[in-house]
């Protein structure tokens with residue numbers, strides 16, 4: 001799979017907090033955009049005279065912004081949809097133009113927002129002002145019009161280069177989907193190496209563009225009071241950027257023992273397959289052997305690491321192919337899960353406007369995404385669906401975004417976002433955790449539910465390769481970007497820093513030497529050229545188990561967490577709907593409390609879910625040297 005975050009979701013203006021973010025600028029900043037000029041405060045008034053309340057002005061300001069922003073977001077969403085589903089010079093230019101206008105408006109609005117700091121301002125208005133100031137998408141633009149134009153151009157161009165990327169030998173070219181077919185399924189070391197190197201080559205031309213992009217976006221971030229773009233990204237979690245950094249670290253400390261056990265076991269199995277000279281004991285795993293172009297999820301190497309060969313396992317891909325599923329039928333299956341919970345059917349326009357297949361006649365961005373282009377329940381997905389288990393899960397993931405849009409589209413635009421961005425990413429995944437063997441049997445996709453301990457461990461291994469393997473990857477992408485944005489990592493060290501983090505967190509290494517400045521391997525991952533923050537996926541991997549546990553409790557489930565499916569349980573659906581409908585209107589701990597009863601992100605439910613596998617892994621790894 002691949003995928004992205006649609007502009008629509010991206011436009012999901014980040015959530016905010018009353019305490020996060022830098023101090024407001026001391027003086028009102030003159031806005032360039034006439035539309036957002038608020039009534040000037042009487043700054044010449046005697047300091048000792050009581051200041052007139054800003055409450056009414058502030059409210060009028062956010063109300064006006066809401067309408068004006070909506071029009072600009074819709075214009076940009078339309079242009080982005082056109083570009084994403086048909087990459088040409090013209091669509092790239094149109095998208096860049098629309099985003100430039102949106103960025104110009106946002107810059108003015110954010111500066112104006114910082115001038116309202118009266119404690120009398122009502123809570124909703126305060127929250128909107130805060131949300132404006134922590135918006136990550138579009139990136140903050142410098143006020144110099146030439147620089148802003150260039151920033152918008154770079155954004156469109158980088159995503160276009162990634163979308164059109166191909167590895168060619170002579171005149172024979174392979175696109176990402178074809179290269180992924182090799183990486184996901186081949187067991188030939190050299191074939192895997194060729195596909196891996198081929199894809200990573202597409203990023204080489206992105207390096208200078210990315211460097212320029214970083215400079216301009218940082219300039220924009222500084223103008224609105226942040227040290228750099230990374231600090232702005234970290235400001236959108238209802239706590240200070242420094243607190244958020246610690247929070248992500250705390251969660252990583254909670255889950256890293258799970259990852260270390262999985263890594264140890266998988267490394268041993270890969271050494272059996274490819275030899276200890278290629279997969280060294282106590283060393284790093286070569287990144288091209290893990291069944292995924294970015295080594296982020298490893299479910300495709302399940303046959304190499306199956307705990308109990310011959311015992312029950314789940315081959316959903318085979319079942320889907322056998323039952324002659326096509327793209328639409330896969331999406332209908334996803335929708336039917338949501339409607340079984342009592343959520344609404346997708347609108348008719350979803351089926352007319354979505355892109356489910358890779359078109360043969362034009363270039364598109366295949367990375368999956370979910371949209372509400374017109375912000376009026378104009379739901380769509382864009383995906384180059386393959387008939388396999390991975391894409392079935394991705395379809396649920398995307399529909400999770402769509403259902404969030406559906407339940408909050410009547411809110412003011414500034415509240416049309418997840419409680420935080422990790423919530424948005426976790427909804428569909430939480431639902432997909434209910435795709436249990438019992439549920440698949442109910443659908444007639446499999447005949448038997450694995451009933452014994454061996455079958456359970458096999459199943460949990462499949463899940464762990466998807467969920468646990470991802471955790472360090474989810475964490476390190478932004479670790480790299482935060483350092484790039486802050487200047488801690490100089491442009492001459494982009495690749496060195498990238499592989500240092502890949503080694504530190506994931507315990508993996510590039511298959512061949514990848515020196516700077518020749519290579520730019522971070523750029524071969526969609527979210528870097530598309531500038532989509534990534535910590536959201538790390539948070540989502542953990543949150544989805546919290547949601548799952550809470551929804552299972554609402555559904556009356558009493559057995560082990562890994563056996564729960566909420567299919568058909570409207571009590572769970574009611575809880576979910578209530579949280580979705582909040583959008584970003586409240587700080588995220590409130591939304592979390594509404595669904596789970598706790599205000600803290602916590603990996604305990606994930607650890608509980610994988611309890612049986614964890615015990616088994618620890619046994620298996622007893623004779624091995626773990627770590628790297």
Ligand code: X8Z
Nearest residue numbers: 002003004005368369394537
């Ligand atoms: O990008 C995505 C989604 C779209 S928001 C398909 N994901 C990340 C990725 O592909 O790298 C979902 C899992 C992580």
Ligand code: ZN
Nearest residue numbers: 397401424425
């Ligand atoms: Zn997503």
